[in-house]
Amino acid sequence: MGIPIALYEDFERAKIERFGWCSEGCKRRLGELWYSRGRVVLGEDTEERAVDEDMVYAWRFDLQTRAENRLVNLAELESTRSKDASSWIFYRPDGSETAIYRHRGRENDPLTVVYGVQEVVQGSTIRSVDVRDGILLLGLDNGQIKVVTCDNDGRIVQCETLALRSGRILDLFAGFLPEFVISFAADEGLLCTELQSGRTSKLLDVPPARLQRVSLNFPRLSTFDATQIWSCDDVLNGQLIPMEAPLRADEQLLNVDPCTRHILFVETNQRYLSLDTAPAGPVCTVLHKTDYGGPARAHTSSSGQQLFVSEQHLYATSLTMYGRCSHNRDYKWISLGYSDIRAKYNICKVLRLTLMTTTTPTTTILAILTDDGSILSFSIER
Numbered sequence: 001m002g003i004p005i006a007l008y009e010d011f012e013r014a015k016i017e018r019f020g021w022c023s024e025g026c027k028r029r030l031g032e033l034w035y036s037r038g039r040v041v042l043g044e045d046t047e048e049r050a051v052d053e054d055m056v057y058a059w060r061f062d063l064q065t066r067a068e069n070r071l072v073n074l075a076e077l078e079s080t081r082s083k084d085a086s087s088w089i090f091y092r093p094d095g096s097e098t099a100i101y102r103h104r105g106r107e108n109d110p111l112t113v114v115y116g117v118q119e120v121v122q123g124s125t126i127r128s129v130d131v132r133d134g135i136l137l138l139g140l141d142n143g144q145i146k147v148v149t150c151d152n153d154g155r156i157v158q159c160e161t162l163a164l165r166s167g168r169i170l171d172l173f174a175g176f177l178p179e180f181v182i183s184f185a186a187d188e189g190l191l192c193t194e195l196q197s198g199r200t201s202k203l204l205d206v207p208p209a210r211l212q213r214v215s216l217n218f219p220r221l222s223t224f225d226a227t228q229i230w231s232c233d234d235v236l237n238g239q240l241i242p243m244e245a246p247l248r249a250d251e252q253l254l255n256v257d258p259c260t261r262h263i264l265f266v267e268t269n270q271r272y273l274s275l276d277t278a279p280a281g282p283v284c285t286v287l288h289k290t291d292y293g294g295p296a297r298a299h300t301s302s303s304g305q306q307l308f309v310s311e312q313h314l315y316a317t318s319l320t321m322y323g324r325c326s327h328n329r330d331y332k333w334i335s336l337g338y339s340d341i342r343a344k345y346n347i348c349k350v351l352r353l354t355l356m357t358t359t360t361p362t363t364t365i366l367a368i369l370t371d372d373g374s375i376l377s378f379s380i381e382r
Contacts (some may be wrong), residue, residue, distance in 0.1 A: 019166070022192050022201040027236045030192065033176050034219060061319075061339055064103070064365070067111045067375040072097045075351055075373050082131045083173050083217065085357040088367055088375075089129050095121035095138075100131060100154075103356055103365045103377050111375065114154045120146050128183075132174035137181060139169025145183060145193070162193055164200055170214040184214045190221060190235055203235050207242070213255060220258035229253075231277050233261050246275065246283045265307075272309075274324065274333070286322060286333045306336070308366060310350040317342040317350060341368075347376065 077090040077097060088101040095118035101111050114136065121140065128139035138146040145162040167187030176182065181193045182203075189206040193199070209225040221240065222231040227247065230240040245253055247268065255267040264275040272286040290311065309320045320338040341347040349371040356365040366378045 019188055019200055019202045022203050031236055062379045064377045064379050069111050071113050072099050073373055074369055081354045083175055087131050088354050093125045101375055112154045114150055116156045120159050127168050128170055128172045130172040130174040132177050135177050137172045137174045139172045141168045143167055145169055171216040173216050173218045184216055207240055215257045217258045222256045222258045222264055224253050224256045229256055231264055284332055310353055316340045317347055
């Protein structure tokens, strides 16, 4: 006996309309939260000093803390910086090991091991994470989002499950907690979930492509496949705009991050470059990767004006600061100075690095994960 056609059509209609479009009232509330909270947290209302190729750019680089933890091997874990740049999150996809690094000054232990994540994940795979004010978001491959509240010792005190069932959760934004969770689901696109009502609505559709990675830096979003990039400067008022990736022969996209309006920072297997998404916008190579290890990189802020690059040499490990300057929209990157961190701090190899915000607008924390599994944090004043 077959399924009555009316029931089948109702099921298909419910499946298609499961997530309606986000209402104007909801978008307005998200905008209010962003301008009142997000911009202050991320420091977007603080103008960075303009960079000019003829200027002498002074920056001070001081070692603050060295964090060692023998409970987890950070070098073996996945890692990502939180969207508000306050934390560095380390995790295994199965949840068996999770740790959060926060810079808390010279006296406090900056690394917190989170216990019980594997029990929360329940056999699923973690695809994305974010954290804000002790609340850890876990995006899973089964379409669920775990909202995990931890105490200061890393113990889970509460866990809520958002069962979106919309494919893999490729990225998350925790900046609107405890009111909203923003997520990018592989089968649906950019979603907004109101925690009090449990209602989920759609902000943007997913591009018709096999996406490799999604980078959500609210209100900006970028994603890409093998040859094409999609970007949006304001997910509340715009759409994902496609563009061809400026690739050379045998060059492959590895990562695309939205920095500021119209500017993407792109990593390939051969180089790092910035891409202006405006019509006829320039493509500017920051540096080419070397054959002996290649550099790691990070941004100082979402403005993308400066970045730090570590490079492994035979007798030195260099840390270089670059600044982006422009004359009539002709962007280029210039070196603002470097330090031999092997000679000064006995850092032989940098595995990863990230830049984190502080309460002082002119100070940034550079955190470096070394090959011995420890994290060194440096205060950078400009």
